Amino acid sequence: MNRRPTREVRVGRIGLGGKNPVRIQSMTTAAPEDVEGTVEECLRLAAAGCELTRISTPKTLDAARLEQVRTRLRERSIGTPLVADIHYLPAAALRAAETADKVRINPGNFADARFGREVVYSEEMYAAELRRIEKKARPLFEELKKRRKPLRIGANHGSLSKRILCRYGDTPKGMVESAMEYLRIGEKLGYFDFVLSMKASNPRVMAQAYRLLRLEMEKEGMEYPLHVGVTEAGEGEDGRIRSAVGIGAVLAEGLGDTIRVSLAEPPENEIPVCREIIRVFEEAKGNGAGPIRLLEPRRKASAVENLGGSSPVRILGEYGKEEIGECEIPVEGSIRAGGTWRDISDEEPLPRELPPAEVYRARISDAGAALSFVREVVRRIGPAPLILSYDVDRRPEGVSPEVAAAIALGVPLIEGFGDGIEVRSSGNAGRIPLSPSERHSLAIGVLQNSLTRISRVEIIACPSCGRTLFDLPEVTQIIKKRFSHLKGVRIAVMGCIVNGPGEMADADFGFVGGAPGKINLYRGRECVEKGVPIAEAYERMRDLIAASGRWVDP
Numbered sequence: 001m002n003r004r005p006t007r008e009v010r011v012g013r014i015g016l017g018g019k020n021p022v023r024i025q026s027m028t029t030a031a032p033e034d035v036e037g038t039v040e041e042c043l044r045l046a047a048a049g050c051e052l053t054r055i056s057t058p059k060t061l062d063a064a065r066l067e068q069v070r071t072r073l074r075e076r077s078i079g080t081p082l083v084a085d086i087h088y089l090p091a092a093a094l095r096a097a098e099t100a101d102k103v104r105i106n107p108g109n110f111a112d113a114r115f116g117r118e119v120v121y122s123e124e125m126y127a128a129e130l131r132r133i134e135k136k137a138r139p140l141f142e143e144l145k146k147r148r149k150p151l152r153i154g155a156n157h158g159s160l161s162k163r164i165l166c167r168y169g170d171t172p173k174g175m176v177e178s179a180m181e182y183l184r185i186g187e188k189l190g191y192f193d194f195v196l197s198m199k200a201s202n203p204r205v206m207a208q209a210y211r212l213l214r215l216e217m218e219k220e221g222m223e224y225p226l227h228v229g230v231t232e233a234g235e236g237e238d239g240r241i242r243s244a245v246g247i248g249a250v251l252a253e254g255l256g257d258t259i260r261v262s263l264a265e266p267p268e269n270e271i272p273v274c275r276e277i278i279r280v281f282e283e284a285k286g287n288g289a290g291p292i293r294l295l296e297p298r299r300k301a302s303a304v305e306n307l308g309g310s311s312p313v314r315i316l317g318e319y320g321k322e323e324i325g326e327c328e329i330p331v332e333g334s335i336r337a338g339g340t341w342r343d344i345s346d347e348e349p350l351p352r353e354l355p356p357a358e359v360y361r362a363r364i365s366d367a368g369a370a371l372s373f374v375r376e377v378v379r380r381i382g383p384a385p386l387i388l389s390y391d392v393d394r395r396p397e398g399v400s401p402e403v404a405a406a407i408a409l410g411v412p413l414i415e416g417f418g419d420g421i422e423v424r425s426s427g428n429a430g431r432i433p434l435s436p437s438e439r440h441s442l443a444i445g446v447l448q449n450s451l452t453r454i455s456r457v458e459i460i461a462c463p464s465c466g467r468t469l470f471d472l473p474e475v476t477q478i479i480k481k482r483f484s485h486l487k488g489v490r491i492a493v494m495g496c497i498v499n500g501p502g503e504m505a506d507a508d509f510g511f512v513g514g515a516p517g518k519i520n521l522y523r524g525r526e527c528v529e530k531g532v533p534i535a536e537a538y539e540r541m542r543d544l545i546a547a548s549g550r551w552v553d554p
Helices: 035-048 060-075 090-099 123-147 162-168 172-188 203-219 236-251 267-282 367-381 401-414 436-449 472-483 500-506 534-547
Strands: 009-011 014-016 023-027 052-056 082-086 102-105 151-156 194-199 314-316 341-345 359-364 386-391 420-424 458-461 490-494 509-515 518-523 526-533
Touching (some): 060 090, 123 172, 151 172, 236 267, 267 367, 359 367, 367 401, 386 401, 472 534, 526 534
Parallel strands (some): 023 052, 151 194, 314 420, 359 386, 490 509
Antiparallel strands (some): 509 518
16 A cells, blocks of 8 residues: 555554554444443454544543543453543543543634634734634643643534634635644644544545645645544445545545544444455555645546536446336447447556547456546546446455445546446456346445435434434434435434534534434524424424425335
């Protein structure tokens, strides 16, 4: 795996960045006061192979409880580094610095307000705000420096401060600047043990933010390690595909020193998916070469029948009418009279000039190197439409079809490449080929979770943590079952209000924990009902969708 250089940061007994491997981490879901439950989850995570465990510590007392967790884990010979997750309270961060191996703060709510009136900041006003933040953050930097412990600045698309939103908007640039402000303050105070993250539920937003962050750090001579993840990825196949697309788009640029797959499932389920994503890039022939590229809009291709031009990204395949319906693109040969296809394989050297064709198909066998290969193909084919084709049975051993296809096809898609996709299944290496319907479903999943083409309900669900106010996996399944037929509707299921209202900014409707057993219902960013008992909330959500003109009977 080709990775860009970063400085090493020590977290307990392990190193991040530098020459260390990409580390795997997760987060406990037990309530902060439930020490025994937290310990049990830490044990399950350690058994699964988790290398760092984050624990929600919203209050000073919760931060103090970390010592109890650590002691009980050490009694069982578990030395996994513990990370304290802090929101809102600098005092809790200071207490956590005494016991945790690393502290994570959210720059959107550590020293800033998330809500308030719109303000047009003059340069003098903005400078005064930065001085205020420095004063509030200084004790934490000094404590961590004294104890030689690292700090993760974890910017989150859903919880940018009002100040950042007023100046930069709800953008990747805003996410980057919210973190860079803390880096500059820390370095001014002689503190350099930073880890950075730029998380969002939209894989395109998060990939752009990580790439932009690296460019901004390079301008200022910084090379801090990056923790990579898609937040609120959901569960099941969709959650795995979305995570692999977003994380893959960052790793493909040679960025990323530790990863987390955030699923609305038991936390130990995240670890195998992390391993699969890393495995794809460990076995890749090459990635991360050349200068970092920021994401651009979809490449403009000439129109050939229903391919390219203004057409949506199509699915190519041999799908029978009884199973799937009409195929969207002819399988082989001409698209129109005299039109020609040309296959280009990543297993053969690319010629300097390609023979002319109306449509090109990039046949991918190496998922981890797919982005580099597709970039080279695009340089040579001019405006002709491009089909991305991947044989899932060429995936590395131990990697699922959905993770491999998400990286091979989804990463180029969010880069703006591809007018059609094809999921092949050759039965290579003695594998049982996927059926036509399975291949079609996987193709739809890649398009859906790369946000290339929305063709079914989209569930944005946060991973459980100690702040969650209801059984998130159970509620997510109920929401999915009741509303799965609403094509193109985006529903956010959020366990609490820390990131919920912000992360559901792109959602049409939100189902957000407001208090234990109580739900706040949202339409867009507007909270329309508060404190609805959870047993009643599903029907009230249906009524809200119907009142908005989006309901159809199943």
